Amino acid sequence: MLTAILVLAGIGLALGALLGWASDYFKVEEDPIVDKIDAILPQTQCGQCGFPGCRPYAEAIAKGEADINRCPPGGEANIKQLAELLGVEAKPLGEGLEPKPKAVAVIDENTCIGCTLCIQACPVDAIVGASKQLHTIVADLCTGCELCLAPCPVDCIAMTVIPARLDNWKWQYPVIHLRQVA
Amino acid sequence: MNGSPYTQSANNSVRITMIKVLVALIPGIAAHAWFFGPGIWVSLIVCSLIAIFYESLALVMRGYPQKPFLSDGSVIVTAWLFALSVPTLAPIWLYAVGLLFAVLVAKHLYGGLGQNPFNPAMVGYAVLIVSFPTYMTQWPAPLQLATHMPSLANAVDMVFAGSGSISIDAYTLATPLDTLKTLGRAGQSGTEIFNQPIFGLIAGKGGEWVAAAYLLGGLLLLGNRVFTWHVPIAYLASVALTATLVQAIDPSQHANAWFHLFSGGVMLGAFFIATDPVSGSTTPLGKLIFAGVAGFITVMIRDYGGYPDGVAFSILLMNIAAPFIDTYTQPRVFGHAKGGKVGK
Amino acid sequence: MRAIHPFHGGVHLAEHKTESTGTAIGWMSLLPRYVVPLSQHIGQPAIPVVKPGDRVLRGQMIGRPTGTISTAVHAPTSGIVSAVEMHPVAHPSGLTGLCVVIESDGADRAVEMSGIDWRNLDPAEVQAHVRDLGLAGLGGAVFPSAIKLQRGNAARIPTLILNGSECEPWITCDDMLMRERADATLRGAAMMRHLLGADTVLVGIEDNKPQAIAAMTEAARQAPFPVEIVAVPTLYPSGGAKQLTRLLTGLDNPTGKLSTEIGVQVFNVGTAYSMYRALELGEPMISRVVTVTGHVPRPGNFEARIGTPLRDLLAAAGGDLPGTTGHIIGGPMMGFDLDDARAPVVKAVNCIIAKRVEQFPPAAPAMPCIRCGQCAQACPAELQPFELYWYAKAKDFEKTRRYNLFDCIECGCCSYVCPSHIPLVDYYRFAKSEIRAHELDAQASQAARERHDFRTFRLEREKREKAEKLAQKATTRLDSGAVAEDDPAAAKKKAILQAAIERAAKAKVATTPQNTDNLSPTVQREIDAIEARRQAAPDDAAATGRQPTEAP
Ligand code: SF4
Numbered sequence A: 001m002l003t004a005i006l007v008l009a010g011i012g013l014a015l016g017a018l019l020g021w022a023s024d025y026f027k028v029e030e031d032p033i034v035d036k037i038d039a040i041l042p043q044t045q046c047g048q049c050g051f052p053g054c055r056p057y058a059e060a061i062a063k064g065e066a067d068i069n070r071c072p073p074g075g076e077a078n079i080k081q082l083a084e085l086l087g088v089e090a091k092p093l094g095e096g097l098e099p100k101p102k103a104v105a106v107i108d109e110n111t112c113i114g115c116t117l118c119i120q121a122c123p124v125d126a127i128v129g130a131s132k133q134l135h136t137i138v139a140d141l142c143t144g145c146e147l148c149l150a151p152c153p154v155d156c157i158a159m160t161v162i163p164a165r166l167d168n169w170k171w172q173y174p175v176i177h178l179r180q181v182a
Numbered sequence B: 001m002n003g004s005p006y007t008q009s010a011n012n013s014v015r016i017t018m019i020k021v022l023v024a025l026i027p028g029i030a031a032h033a034w035f036f037g038p039g040i041w042v043s044l045i046v047c048s049l050i051a052i053f054y055e056s057l058a059l060v061m062r063g064y065p066q067k068p069f070l071s072d073g074s075v076i077v078t079a080w081l082f083a084l085s086v087p088t089l090a091p092i093w094l095y096a097v098g099l100l101f102a103v104l105v106a107k108h109l110y111g112g113l114g115q116n117p118f119n120p121a122m123v124g125y126a127v128l129i130v131s132f133p134t135y136m137t138q139w140p141a142p143l144q145l146a147t148h149m150p151s152l153a154n155a156v157d158m159v160f161a162g163s164g165s166i167s168i169d170a171y172t173l174a175t176p177l178d179t180l181k182t183l184g185r186a187g188q189s190g191t192e193i194f195n196q197p198i199f200g201l202i203a204g205k206g207g208e209w210v211a212a213a214y215l216l217g218g219l220l221l222l223g224n225r226v227f228t229w230h231v232p233i234a235y236l237a238s239v240a241l242t243a244t245l246v247q248a249i250d251p252s253q254h255a256n257a258w259f260h261l262f263s264g265g266v267m268l269g270a271f272f273i274a275t276d277p278v279s280g281s282t283t284p285l286g287k288l289i290f291a292g293v294a295g296f297i298t299v300m301i302r303d304y305g306g307y308p309d310g311v312a313f314s315i316l317l318m319n320i321a322a323p324f325i326d327t328y329t330q331p332r333v334f335g336h337a338k339g340g341k342v343g344k
Numbered sequence C: 001m002r003a004i005h006p007f008h009g010g011v012h013l014a015e016h017k018t019e020s021t022g023t024a025i026g027w028m029s030l031l032p033r034y035v036v037p038l039s040q041h042i043g044q045p046a047i048p049v050v051k052p053g054d055r056v057l058r059g060q061m062i063g064r065p066t067g068t069i070s071t072a073v074h075a076p077t078s079g080i081v082s083a084v085e086m087h088p089v090a091h092p093s094g095l096t097g098l099c100v101v102i103e104s105d106g107a108d109r110a111v112e113m114s115g116i117d118w119r120n121l122d123p124a125e126v127q128a129h130v131r132d133l134g135l136a137g138l139g140g141a142v143f144p145s146a147i148k149l150q151r152g153n154a155a156r157i158p159t160l161i162l163n164g165s166e167c168e169p170w171i172t173c174d175d176m177l178m179r180e181r182a183d184a185t186l187r188g189a190a191m192m193r194h195l196l197g198a199d200t201v202l203v204g205i206e207d208n209k210p211q212a213i214a215a216m217t218e219a220a221r222q223a224p225f226p227v228e229i230v231a232v233p234t235l236y237p238s239g240g241a242k243q244l245t246r247l248l249t250g251l252d253n254p255t256g257k258l259s260t261e262i263g264v265q266v267f268n269v270g271t272a273y274s275m276y277r278a279l280e281l282g283e284p285m286i287s288r289v290v291t292v293t294g295h296v297p298r299p300g301n302f303e304a305r306i307g308t309p310l311r312d313l314l315a316a317a318g319g320d321l322p323g324t325t326g327h328i329i330g331g332p333m334m335g336f337d338l339d340d341a342r343a344p345v346v347k348a349v350n351c352i353i354a355k356r357v358e359q360f361p362p363a364a365p366a367m368p369c370i371r372c373g374q375c376a377q378a379c380p381a382e383l384q385p386f387e388l389y390w391y392a393k394a395k396d397f398e399k400t401r402r403y404n405l406f407d408c409i410e411c412g413c414c415s416y417v418c419p420s421h422i423p424l425v426d427y428y429r430f431a432k433s434e435i436r437a438h439e440l441d442a443q444a445s446q447a448a449r450e451r452h453d454f455r456t457f458r459l460e461r462e463k464r465e466k467a468e469k470l471a472q473k474a475t476t477r478l479d480s481g482a483v484a485e486d487d488p489a490a491a492k493k494k495a496i497l498q499a500a501i502e503r504a505a506k507a508k509v510a511t512t513p514q515n516t517d518n519l520s521p522t523v524q525r526e527i528d529a530i531e532a533r534r535q536a537a538p539d540d541a542a543a544t545g546r547q548p549t550e551a552p
């Protein structure tokens, strides 16, 4: 009996030591978790999550202060990735948040007065123009965050959904009718 | 919208594959009926009906359409393999319990056709042999040795009423593998054992012919490309090799390779059970490993384990390992240096 | 006899070739209108260089190549450009693409064309010429040919392979081309051989085209350089570039690398023929041979000008017979369903098949995968298609990538043999396009992050500089004892701003329709949400933004 206990205890100790050593030996230097979260977020910088940008939201998630399902532009795919990264369950997008089709802001060039307010609001420097000059949004750089809509004093900025084009068209998920909806 | 290809090979469907398997089983069944009496037909029909009932029930509960899934024939294959693995003329409730585990638990609880990690028929068999070992040894004796030959009417009686007008001892006999195990434990030597009347030319009387018939059916399937050569060949080779080695260690107690190949479920397992693609390994190298290790385990269980036959357990054990084996044995992809573990 | 090195897998298909090989390549009469897409090749679309109203001649460049991977587009006949607009094109999406519409004037006058001295010119110059003449691979992938003529880092590319295998059922355009124009095809090969510095020229032809093999062998006998015509066993997809390379040379094209790394370059026979016409005659790629087959009265091959509406091409073969259920562009294994027959012939279109239900029945319902492995046995890329399917179905794209999804050539062999009738390739195409889109998104968000970080940095710096300036000003002011006089200036600024806003408001009323009535509820909700966010936004920028409107 005593031998058995001793043997088991011995094995336990040995394995424990081995595990400890292994965890130390195989340790990988990792990016701080905030960076990893930030890398997943879409960098729209729209603030729909309730934080003033993607990075602050990433920090809040890392601290456990925010849920992973607050980012509408990232959508389901993002939540899935975050869940995997953090080892938690994926969940649907949070209440009151709705995924929107991808869109870019377009300035109505007839109405723009060149006030530069939108330039100041754009978090990713996607608007070009100068004081009293016509402004234009560079569609490729626009993340669709909508932050420039509010500041415009003449309401000349509108969001336009990016249409399906030959170069951004995607194959759809195949539809298979296996299971009857009965 | 569906993309290309807009054409599919004709005469190829799950159902056709399953029908081929069923047809290939017929020589074995016929041999069985010839040597052990017509009771096998009764148990095949009873098992099929029970299995179809379970399948249909599962489909209803899961909200799947009945027609495509019942007509794919997979459940009949399960039922037949099960019926051929458990003793013929067992009481109906035994079949019902076994198939309950085979069809409802092993197949549908894991997601139905194509998703089961274990071979359903073998799960049913394993549950029964663990839970009801006595029933599972009552195999009908070869007709030449039986004191009473059960007629078809007797068989129906036996299955549905649990016992018939004849006593159970009148038609059952310990199988060759059982005999080997029990007499071997009793200390008898190999020669003594093999002089028992149950033994035939190389294995059990009658049983060896049934095994040969399975071999024939299996070769037909192989010729028909229902599966590749890897699994059956590796399995049989491994059984033969291991048996020879074991016999070399202790010739008096252990049977030779021929005996092992042609007794019990080895032939059925090699061609019809281990080749089940759903629960088995899928890469060429993986198949060799899968079947090779299964063959080894089969003989180990037979020669050293507690159960007379090891086919079911060895295959179930390897079913567990199959995904793991597959991960590490990916074949080389065109244009890549080498295969092996799933890449980064 | 050259040893054939078989590739793994492949399938035997019903060939359906004889339907369209009964007649010689037909010529089409001039049509009143041609629609020429500007994106007919892999890579950057050409930039239109004509505008509506312009008069063009046959062979005149109407789209200029741009970027590294691109090629030019030319007018198929003379006439007037009536529009440069979005028009249905032959694409699986059924979307529209930018096209130049030409109303022909019936004269079919051509620009001056003349060949070049390709033997003595600098290779780079010849390549530029090939690019300006709009050459792209006619086998289906339409890769700009000029790029494939580059030797890269190698001193020379020892082996040139002409792909005449044409393994897809129904398609016979290469077959007919080789039968009728073997000589010119090999002349094109001579040019390619010269530019690549190749010494071995191999032409791979499936052995179900004995007439093409005979014609090419005859032409090869007379060619002034060694050419080997090799009959390869008929087995789909022997016409895949990698598969053909394997068949003829035994070499495997390393994944992710160009075939030139193993010293091989592969061109379609049709491309070789066009090369001949381009360099010898100076003719740009303005027509190609297209097979019209299936459920039409007179199936055959036609020399069709690029831009010919497919409707008119079908009409040349007698038009759809009653009971036609649709059209496939390309072959049945790798082609796609045509959405709109107004779409024009482009360089990639090698075949159009009119479907009828007996030959192309609707796909059988898919059953679950039983892991039977038949797909893996058929896959010429030696993949495990069922694993790819499993993970693509679960949208586990990382796993599909690890199982080498991008080595899949979408040949369709796996779907063809699958006893469960699973549309496997549809899953791979889905997964591939998701992964590509995801990569683009990731790049975009990385760039956005950088811009955002830079902006944050810039704002910080500006703030700091401002603070420093202010501090400086304050000290000077204290010194001089002057009172701040910039108030009036600020007022003036505000007034100017206000005036501008009013002007803009007027302009807006004039320029934009007041379509705020009859809004759909979703749009209204969206507007409300934006409105609400705007009200709530505590942002500095937003505050300053609102300020002027609230000012009296
Ligand atoms: S052929 Fe079809 S059923 Fe068989 S393994 Fe491949 S995908 Fe699965």
Ligand code: SF4
Residues within 6 Å of the ligand: C375, C378, C379, C380, C381, C382, C383, C385, C407, C408, C409, C410, C411, C412, C413, C414, C415, C424, C425, C428
């Ligand atoms: S489509 Fe892709 S996976 Fe399927 S057989 Fe062809 S190469 Fe293999």
